Amino acid sequence: MQTSIYNYQKPFVYLWRDRLFNKYYLGYHNGSNPNYICSSKHMMKEYKARPQDFKRRILQVGTRKEMAVLERQLLLKRIKHLDERYYNLMIPRENSFPILKWTNEMKKARSI
Numbered sequence: 001m002q003t004s005i006y007n008y009q010k011p012f013v014y015l016w017r018d019r020l021f022n023k024y025y026l027g028y029h030n031g032s033n034p035n036y037i038c039s040s041k042h043m044m045k046e047y048k049a050r051p052q053d054f055k056r057r058i059l060q061v062g063t064r065k066e067m068a069v070l071e072r073q074l075l076l077k078r079i080k081h082l083d084e085r086y087y088n089l090m091i092p093r094e095n096s097f098p099i100l101k102w103t104n105e106m107k108k109a110r111s112i
Helices: 041-049 064-077 079-085 104-111
Strands: 012-018 023-029 054-061
Touching (some): 012 041, 023 064, 054 064, 064 079
Antiparallel strands (some): 012 023, 012 054
């Protein structure tokens, strides 16, 4: 697994890049495990199949609240690209729970 040199136990916002498909996953973690990958089942499936194609970058370290806010802000800035360039399926909404962004693949699977 390729990760940054980050090894503190502080919350952080991270960005994974899948170089084969040129896709990303942006997330936040509480810092309890510096080797944490992500919560996306779809990305984890890809990662387990070919970990050599993934690289993680720690974007920022801070408090839990700061990192949760930063993750939301960064995802909102990328909202129009989430379908095509990101593994992220949950879209954060202002002062509310996140909503699931349905991909064409998910719609197709549900109609079966």
